[in-house]
Amino acid sequence: AVMVREISSEDEFRALLESAGAKPVLVDFYANWCGPCKAMAPKVNDLASRNPDVVFAKVNVDKVEAVSSAYGVTSLPTFALFLRGQRIESLVGADPDKLEALVKKYAKSAESVDKFGHMDMLSLISMAETECLNESDAHPLKSIMSAPGAGDSSAYLESDADEQLVIFITFSQSVKIHSLRLVAPYENAPKTVKLFINQPSPIDFSAAESAEGVQAFQLTSADVQPDAEPLQLKFVKFQNVRTLTVFVQDNQADSEVTRLSRLIPIGCPVATTNMTDFKRVAGKAGEGHE
Numbered sequence: 001a002v003m004v005r006e007i008s009s010e011d012e013f014r015a016l017l018e019s020a021g022a023k024p025v026l027v028d029f030y031a032n033w034c035g036p037c038k039a040m041a042p043k044v045n046d047l048a049s050r051n052p053d054v055v056f057a058k059v060n061v062d063k064v065e066a067v068s069s070a071y072g073v074t075s076l077p078t079f080a081l082f083l084r085g086q087r088i089e090s091l092v093g094a095d096p097d098k099l100e101a102l103v104k105k106y107a108k109s110a111e112s113v114d115k116f117g118h119m120d121m122l123s124l125i126s127m128a129e130t131e132c133l134n135e136s137d138a139h140p141l142k143s144i145m146s147a148p149g150a151g152d153s154s155a156y157l158e159s160d161a162d163e164q165l166v167i168f169i170t171f172s173q174s175v176k177i178h179s180l181r182l183v184a185p186y187e188n189a190p191k192t193v194k195l196f197i198n199q200p201s202p203i204d205f206s207a208a209e210s211a212e213g214v215q216a217f218q219l220t221s222a223d224v225q226p227d228a229e230p231l232q233l234k235f236v237k238f239q240n241v242r243t244l245t246v247f248v249q250d251n252q253a254d255s256e257v258t259r260l261s262r263l264i265p266i267g268c269p270v271a272t273t274n275m276t277d278f279k280r281v282a283g284k285a286g287e288g289h290e
Contacts, residue, residue, distance in 0.1 A: 003045055003048035003049050003056060004028065004044055004045055004048050004056040004057065004058050005055075005056065005057045005058070006057075006058055006060070007027075007057050007058065007059045007064055007067065008063065008064065009064060010064065010066040010067055010070075013057075013059065013064070013067045016055070016057055017082055017085045018085065020055045020082075021084075021117060022083075022084065022110070022113040022117035022119060022268065023053060023054060023055050023110055023113075024053075024054050024055070024081055024082070024083050024088075024106035024107070024109070024110050025054070025055040025056075025057060025081070025082040025083075026044075026047075026054055026055070026056050026057070026079060026080075026081050026082075026102075026103060026106075027057050027058070027059055027079065027080045027081075027082065028040070028041075028044050028056070028057070028058040028059070028077060028079055029058075029059050029061055029068050029071075029073045029076060029077060029078040029079070029080065030058055030059070030060060030061065030076060030077050031060060031061050031062050031076055032060070032062070034076045034077065036076070036077060036093070036094035037076055037077040037094070039094055040077050040094045040096065040099070043096045043099060043100075044056065044058070044099070047099065047100060047103050051103055051104075051107045053107050053110035053111055054103055054106060054107050054110060061073060061076065071087060071090075075092045075093070077092075077093070077094055078090060078091070078092050079091040079092075079099055079102065081102060081106055083106070083124075083268075083269050084117075084268060084269050084271040085271050086173060086269050086271065088106075088123075088124065088172065088173070088269070089102060089172075105123050106123055108120075108123075109121070109122070109123050112266075116178070117268055118178045118179070118266050118267050118268055119266065119267070119268060120181075120264050120266060121171070121175055121177075121264070121265045121266065121267055121268075122145060122146070122264060122265075124171050124172050124173065124175060124269060125145060125169055125170070125171060125172070125265075126170045126171065126172045127142065127145060129170035130142075130145065130168060130169050130170050131168050131202060132157065132165060132166065132167045132168070133165065133166040133168075133202055133204075133205070134159050134160050134161055134162070134164060134165055134166065134205075135157060135158070135159065135160060135165065136158045136159065136160040137160075138158070139155070139156055139157055139158035139259075140157065141157050141167060141263075143155040143156070143157065144156060144157050144260065144261060144262055144263060145263070155261070156184075156185070156259045156260060156261045157259065157260040157261075157263070158188075158257055158258070158259050159248075159256075159257055159258040159259075162256060163248075163250055163251050163254075163255065163256055163257065163258045164205055164247075164248060164249060164250070164258070165190075165246075165247070165248040165258055165260075166202050166203060166204070166205060166208055166245065166246075166247050166248075167245065167246040167247075167248070167263065168199070168201070168202035168243065168244075168245050169243060169244045169245070169246070169265070170242065170243050171241065171242055171243070171244075173242075173269055173270070174240050174241065174242055174269070174270040175241050175242075175265070175267050175268065175269050175270060176235070176238060176239050176240070176241070176267045176268055176269075176270060177233055177235075177238040177241050177244065177265050177266070177267040178232075178233060178235055178238070178266050178267040178268075179230035179231055179232050179233055179266045179267070180195075180230055180231045180233060180246075180263070180264070180265055180266065181230040181231070181262060181263070181264040181266060182219070182223070182224050182231065182260065182262065182263055183224055183225070183226050183228075183260070183261045183262035184224040184258075184259055184260045184261055184262075185259055185261065186221045186224070186252060186253075187251075187252060187253040187255060188251055188252070188253065188255055188257055188258055188259035189219065189221060189224040189251060189252045189258075189259070189260075190219055190224070190248040190250075190251055190252075190258055190260065191218065191219055191249070191250050191251050191252050192216070192217075192218060192219075192248070192249035192250050193216065193217045193219060193246060193247065193248055193249070194208065194211075194212075194213035194215070194216045194217075194246075194247040194249065195213055195214050195215045195216070195233070195244065195245065195246060195247075196208070196211070196213050196214060196244075196245040196247065197214050197237075197238060197241045197243065197244055197245070198240075198241060198242055198243055199243055199245050200243070202245065203245060203247075205247075208245070208247040208249075209247075209249060213247065214234070214237050214238070215233060215234055215237065217231055219231075219252075220252075221252055226262075230264075230266055238267070239270075240270055244265060246263065248260075
């Protein structure tokens, strides 16, 4: 079986993105005259053979120009990762290690996709725009937000001056959040938790305490066990989320310190099926588009 599918037309590319469903799609944009592209080809084939949960495709930029120009590909090789029709990440240049890391990151989330197409969305979080108020310097939020399997399993987030935390998460694109997995050591586990969406920046503690939030939870120790079911969100209210604020008001043992080992939003990107990227190019060129 051919592991890396050669795309010969715009329609074929569109069909591939649609048929992939919840699987990540890695597209290798290349040209026959490009030396570094040739050098990377065996690596791409090797990754394809080892990652059955990821769909691999290649696009010859000289033959399928509509696709490469739609995504603004100017340097070769360019590797683009798509999820549900959306380009999520790109890698420019022949760097086998970076490509392997990119594939690994999304292959891991693909394994966690459930029958509804919901997945662990850590890979869709923009860490540069994500922060936590009242985190301790030694145990910050970033230590628990790495993609699954990449992080240190013994890492945890810890509050600093008192037990409260405001965790402000920015996604790299709009997402639907179906549920939230919180894992924490019993004594210091969060108890009262409120969720806010699409705040432009972290809200302060007094505002978080007085505001109602989109949803609130009173957690028990059973809710934060590693094998517990994720917290189900009112899915209709979390259909178009760019930022998620998690306010932890207090903890199980009323101690001064709150700890959290994992915080994983589960859901999927908001799929845009209208392929605006293509439309723009097709409309502009106007040739050969009957």
